[in-house]
Amino acid sequence: MRIGFAVPSSGSWATPDNMKRVARRAEELGYSGVWTFQRLLYPVGHPMGPVYRSVQDPVVTLSYLAGVTERIRLGVAVLNLPFFSPALLAKQLATLQIVSGGRLDAGLGLGWIPEEFTATGVAMERRGKRAEEYVELLRRLWTEDVVEHKGEFYEVPPVHQDPRPETPPPILLGGAATVALRRAGRISDGWISSSRADLSKIDEQIYIVKEAAREAGRDPSGLRFVVRGVTRPGTAAGGPLSGPYEKIQEDVEALAAKGVTEVFHDFNFNPEIGDPAADPRDSMRRAEEALERLAPAS
Template identity: 35%
Template sequence: MQFWSGTAFLPTRDLLGIAPLLDEAGFTGMFTSDHLIYPRQLNTPYPLTGDKPPWPPETEWPDSWVTIGALAAVTTRLRFSNAVYIVGARPLVEVAKQVATAATLSDGRVELAIGTGWMREEFELLGQDFDNRGPRTTEMIHALRALWKGGWVSWQGEYYSVPEMMIEPHPPAPVHILCGGDSDVALRRAAEHCDGWVGLAYKWDDAVSVVERLQKFRTQIGRGEEPFEIVLSLLHAPSVDLYRRAEDIGITGVMCAPWRGDRYREGIEKFAEDILAKV
C-alpha cells in the first residue's frame, strides 16, 4: 500500500518543511492540486455543489510544477504527482516541458495525474478551448508520451500538431500518467489510456463501487491483468485493518493528512508508527 499526502489548503511556505518530514517517515509521496486563479466574476458552477466552490477566493493554489521542483530538491525518495493537473487548459508542449524538467530534476520521482477541469474561465484566460477539453485530454496522454521519448520527436493528431523537434531534457524513464474523475467517461479514459486513476474522498461502500466500475472497464478492454494504480482517500479513521481491506479490493494507494493544524511532525511521526510500520 502506498501512502500519499495532499497539499491542498496548506500554506504554501509550509510545504518546504512538510516534505522532508514525510520523506523521513516513509510516505510514498505528495499530491499537488491545481487552480490558476479565482475570477471575481465566476460564472462556471462548481460540479460538486452546483454553485460556488467551497473555498474562499484568497485560497493559495501554488503552481504544481514549481512546487514539485522545490519539494524534490529538499527530499531524496518522496514521489510527486497531482490531484489533479488540468492539462487541457495549457498548451501541449508547455506541459511536456514542465513535466520532463521535473522528472529530470527529481531523478524520475514524478507522475502526472490529469483531469479535464471544470472552470471555463481558466481555459479562456489561457486561450484553450473549454468545450472540447475531454477528447483533447485523451489525445494529450498519447502526445505527451511521444514527446517524452527523447531525440527527434513529433506528434500529429486531431487536435495537436507538433513538427519534428527536440525538447530536452526528456524524462529519465517513462512517466506514469494517471487520470482523475469518477464519471464513466473519466473511468473509461483511465482504464483504456492511463497507468492509473486518482479519485476523491469516499466512504467505504462508495470506494468499493467506484473501484468495481473501474475494474469492469479495464476487463472490458482487456487490461484487467496489467499493473494499474488506484489512489483515493477514505473518509474513515486510519487503521491497519482499513488499509489492508483497501489493498484487498485493488486500491494501491491512499491519500491522508496525518496532522491537525500546524503540528506536522507530531502527526506524521505518529501515523508512521501506528500505520506505516504495520501496513
Template identity: 35%
Template structure:
C-alpha cells in the same frame, strides 16, 4: 498499501517554511508520495458546480486565499527531499500547452531522479478555461492529443504529429524523463475511465468519495478494461482524501486506511490539519512510526 501526503497548498498553511517542514518530515517518516492539486485562477463566484460534492461546492478553495501552483510546488519540494515520489492530483491537462508541458515535466522528473507521477484530469471549472482563452467543450479531445504528444516527446528522437488541435513537424525536446512517468487519471466519468484504460497506469477515485462509491466505480473500470482486453490488475487504484492528521486521532485514521486496503485500494493520501499547523511535522513523524509499517506490510 502506499500512503501519500497532500502538500499544504492552500490558505495560511501554504508558507515556504511549513511546506518544507511537511515535505521533509514525510520523506523521513516513510510516506510514499507528496501531492499537489491544480488550479491557476479562482473566480469571485463559481458558476460551475463542483462535481464531487453533493452541494456542488469545492470546500477546499476559499478565494482569495493563497493557492500555490502545482508544478512549481512539486519542483520546490523535489529539491528538499531525497526519495519520496511527487504527484499531481490532478493536473488539468487541457489547460496546459503540451509541448511546453513535456519540457517542464521531463525536467522535473530528470532532476528529481525519476520521482514524478502525473495525475491527469480534464477539469470541471468552465470559467477557469474562459479566462485562459481555452475551449471547455473540447477538453477531452485536447487531453487525448496532449497525452500522445507527451509520450512522443519522451520516447522519440524527432516528433512528427498532426492532430485536430496540435501539429508538430520534426522537433525534439530534451531532457527525457529519468524513467517512464506513470499516468494516473482522476474522475468517475466513463470517458475518463476509458482514457485510463487506453493511456493510464493508475486510476484516482473521485475526491473524498465514500468507499462504497469508490468500489462501484472500480468495478465499472474493471469491466471497461476487460472489454478492451486489458488486465484490470495492471491499473493502480488510488482513493484520496482519506482523512486528516489530528492529535489523538491517528489510530482512527489508520483504521480507516486499513479498511481501504482490505477493500483492495492500493494507494491513498492523508492531509495535514490546518488547525494544528505547528504540530504537523510531529504528527507526520508519529503516524510514520506507529502506523505506516503495518499499512505497508
C-alpha cells in the same frame, strides 16, 4: 498499500518552510510520496469554498521539494491538461522527472471551472477527446527522437524535444464519470479519486477502470488506484478517514480491501486548515501530529 501525505498547498499554512518540513518528515517516516493539487483561478463569488481560494502552483512546488528531499515520490493530483500546451507540459514534467531522479507521479485531469477555460483561451467542449490525444502526444514527446503530430486538437511540426527522461513518469488520470473511469482504464497507468469521492463505493469505480483496461487488452493488475484521503483526525462525524487515529488506520485497511493501492492523507481540504484565514501554526501542529500517528510503520 502505499501511504502518502499531502504537503501544505492551500491557505495560510502553504509556505515554503512548511512544505519542506512536511516533505522531509514524511520521507523520514517512510511515506511513499508527497502530493499537491492545482487550482489556477478562483472565480469571484464562487461557492466551492475557501480551501480553493489561495493555492500554490504544483509544478513549482514539486520542483522545490525535489531539491530538499532524496527518496520520496512527488505527486500532483491533478494538473488540468487543457491549461497547458502539450509541448510545454511535456517539457516541464520531463525536467521535473530528471531533476528529481525519476520520482514524479503525474496526475492529470480535464478541468471543470468555465472561468479557468476562458482565462486560458481553451474551449471546455470535448475535453475527454482532447485528453486522449494529449496523453498520446505527451508519451511520444517523452520517448521519441523526432515527433510529428497533426490531430484534431493539436499540431506539432517535426521536432526534437530533449532531454527526454530516462523513464517517463507514470500518468494517472482523474475523473469520476463512467466515461472518465473507462478512459483511465484504456490509456493511463492508474486512476486518482477526487476530494469529494464517496469512498464507500470506491470499489465500484475501480471495477469500471479495470474492466475498461481488460477490454483494451491491458493487464489491470498493473494499474494504480490512488485515493486522496480528506483526513480529519478527531472529527466526530464518523465518515471514512475521520475520528480517532486507530479508526483512520482501519479505514485505510478497508480501502485496500476494496482494491485501492495508495492513499495519501490530505489536510488541505479541511476548511479549518486550508482556509487562508486559518492559523498556520495550529494547522502545522495538527498535520505534524498526524504525520507521526499515521506513518506506515505505525
